[in-house]
Structures are given as structure tokens and as C-alpha cells.
Amino acid sequence: MNGAEFDYVVIGAGSAGCVLAARLSEDGRNRVLLVEAGGADRDFWLHIPVGYGRTIARPDVNWMFETEPNPGLGGRRIFWPRGKVLGGSSSINGLIYIRGQAEDYDLWRQEGNVGWSYEDVLPYFRKAEDQENGEDAFHGTGGPLSVTNLTERNPLCDAFIGSAEAVGIPRNDDFNGASQEGAGYFQATIRRGRRASTSVSYLRPAMRRPNLSVMTGATADRILFDGSLAKGVRLSRDGATFDVTARREILLAAGSVKSPQLLMVSGLGRGDDLRSHGIDVLRELPGVGQNLQDHYGGQITWRCTRPITLNDVMMSRWRQAGAGLRWLLTRGGPLSVPAGQAGLFTRVLPESATPDLQFLFQTFSGGYYEDGLFKFSGFANFVCPVRPRSRGYLTLRSPDPADPPRLYPNYFSDPTDRHIAVEGLKLARRMAATAPLSGFVVDEHLPGAETATDDEIEIYLRDNGGCVSHQAGTCRMGQDESAVVDERLRVQGVQGLRVVDASIMPRLISGNTNAATIMIAEKAADMIREEAG
Incomplete structure (x- = not known):
């Protein structure tokens, strides 16, 4: 394919890239190339919902990132699973469909990002969705992405919701409707019992089109420029290196780790950092790799009576x-x-106007990601602040794009994050001691009753907590000099290049990020087509 020309080259076939490739190839006029470093999503476990337990730590479908030692976590490194397969993280994630709060997007708009208020983005959530419960003001039907109710309802979940109501938290049957606050069942990206990744939902139907080419097993080494115009991408595959050209645009959808890394090895970033690795500076963009945010928290686990x-x-x-x-x-x-x-x-902070804490209630218990399940009947609750104030960054390890960047998330560096997490674990304990959930509890396994004071709980969370891999913000959208992309997702100071993934979020949304990433790509596809005429 050396020298091949396309209208659009999309780097990364994850939650955003599959949406972009499908939408931009719809009219049959644009030639689109979608490039994915991983392979095809043929593996059986990628399509069974509970298969995330088998794939979340498999290097053949996972980048297997690991952070640098975290000062706020006693020097621990934290594992970051990120999808490396068609569908990206939507092929290995926990399948939970959460959009975040309306206020999240209104705040994006208040910071100067025209077109990103909740009123602006809601049509794209609805456009993507095929909602099992039907169409209304908040939900759409007929879209590519199946959003369905759970058919398997464990009595532990009913007990959890009942105990939440007993301690004063209202029931909420739609976290993505009029209000996020409350307790209830999640919906999931599942279609007829199978995982509805963006590969399945968007890409697979589009792959029949002759104007869409999908290349797996190919890594993007750097973006090629003619002056300040992004003209092509240097790719590596099976030991060979070759260049492809984009007549219209290059769309970077490689995620919150790989997208800023590719910008930096291509000469866009902090000048001093780039020069220290021998990289010529094309454009000084100090915000590349900064503003890193993620949801970090901890779990409380119980032995079950049944x-x-x-x-x-x-x-x-x-x-x-x-x-x-x-x-x-x-x-x-x-x-x-x-x-x-x-x-x-x-809400656990008196000053919070909207929820500041999320619980993920799990009808299993075990360690994080690769650690496996405990060998006894048990269940767990993962608690985390949904609007973390801690901020981190990432930097290059070397100029080689095959080397993973250095990741510094700075988890728990802000005292408010620590306070919310501590209060969350205490709330989880109150609920477990309240009927009907109390009827299922033999005892608290972790952290255990001996972890009693706020300081002891904070130490437990610091030494034993983990992330839910919602990394965002490293190519921040904004209008100031530290922003990486503008409100049209165009990279500042160059032409023909956009970033379209969770890295553009100015602030992390209040909840799981997959639905929001799909929305971003739906909106970006409309903006790109509108500008192309």
C-alpha cells in the first residue's frame, strides 16, 4: 500500500475509530482507511459479555499499559488495560452504558467549547442508540448501538437497591435520563446476549463497502507533514514500513494514551521534551499529554450467605x-x-449540587483485572469519585512509537478525591448493614472491620485501590494556549489533522466513558462531513 491515497485515514479502530470509519464511508464517495494495531475480533471470548474476565489482561488484545510509581499510592504501579483489537476497549470493557451528567457537558460549553453543551450532544447520543425501552426525549431507537436491560437479575442486586432506598438514596430506573442520581440497574451494550462493541455495531456492517479499507496489525509510526499540513501517515506492518496519504484529513482516534504519543513523536508537544528525545519540533503544543484524568477508587468485599x-x-x-x-x-x-x-x-459532599460518587455493584469478588476471583462465595462494591480533581500527565519514554509512554496519573493527589472515596466506602458499609442487603452478608472480607477510622480507610484505599480505566483529557479541547484541539477537534496550529476520542475531554465525565466516546465520534463525523461540503 505504499503511496496509496485515501480521503480520510483513521488511526485506531476503537470506540471512536469504528464509528468514524462507518459514518464517513456511508455515502460511498469518500475513500476511508481504518488502521488498527491489533487484530480482528474473532476470538470467542470477545463476544460473550462476561468474557471481559478472560480478555482484560491478555496481551494479544490489550496494550497492557502500566503507570509509573504513584506517590499518592505508596509508590504502586497501576495496570491500565486498553483494547488492542477491532473495537478497541469496547471489545474488552465491562459493557456498562453510562453517558455522564448533563452538567458535565454544560461545563465543557461554559469553558468556551461551542457546540458541546448537553443540549448539543444529546442528539448524538440518541442517534447512536438503539434503546430497548423505546424512544423518548432522552433516548433513540434504530441506531447502530444496542442498549439493553439486563435479562439476568441476581437477588443481590435487588437487595443492594433496596438497601440504598432504606438509607435515603432514591431508586433510579434510568441513569441516562432526566437525572443521574439514585440507585438502580445499569443498562449494557449487549445485543441478544452478545457484546455490542463498536466493531460489531458500526464497523462490521460497513466493511461490505468497497470504499472502506480496514488494515489490522499495522502501527502508526508518525504523521507526515508538508509544512503545517498533515498529509499522510507512516505505518509499520509485518516488518515493513510504508506511507499512505490523506487527501482530506487524518483522524487520530487511538485513545488517551496513544493519540498524544503519536502527536509527540510527530513533533507536536512540549518543545523541550521533544528535543530531549531528538525529535524536531513542528509545533509547540504544551498541552499534549497533560490534563490526564481517570476514575480511581477501591472495593469493599463481603462473604455471601448464599x-x-x-x-x-x-x-x-x-x-x-x-x-x-x-x-x-x-x-x-x-x-x-x-x-x-x-x-x-x-452526593457525599455538602457543596455538591450533583452526584460526586459512583458505586459499581458486582455479584462477584476478587482482585483487580488479572488477579482473578476469590475462592469463596462473595460480592463487592467498587466506590470512586466521579469528578476527580487529581490531574496527571504522560511523557515519551523514547522517540520510538513502539515504546509505551511514561504514565503519571497522580491518583489521590487531591485531598477531596481521598475524602469522597473514604465517605463512599463508609456509605457502602452502612448499606451492607441495612436490610435487605444485610441478609446476604456473612462478614466483610476486605478491608475488614479492623479498618475502622477515616485514616485507616484512606490508607487501605491508597494501598489496595485501582482504576476503572477511564483515562481521558490528554488532548484537551479548549480555546487557551494549553488546549490541543479546538471545538471542532482540529489540532491547534496545523491543518488536516483532528483528534477524535476520549483524550479531547476537557473534564472527565461522571461515569463510564464508552458511551461518551461514541457520541464524540458521531458528532465529529457530522462536523467533518459538514466542512467537506
């Missing part, structure tokens, strides 16, 4: 076989559920 958890299924070969057979025959059962089945959003 063998009704996923732990029990996985400890028995007979129950594993039964669950597998049930999924094959009915697409239901324990294998058909997302990582969190129920949850809540609430």
Missing part, C-alpha cells in the same frame, strides 16, 4: 458447564451480564 455469586459458578466445573450451555441455548444466564449489574450515583 451460593449465588459468579464466584460460585467459577468454582464448580458443573456450574461452569451449565452456565455455558445456558448461554449457548438462550444467550442468557451468568455469562450474559456486564461487569457491574447495579450501581448508584449520589
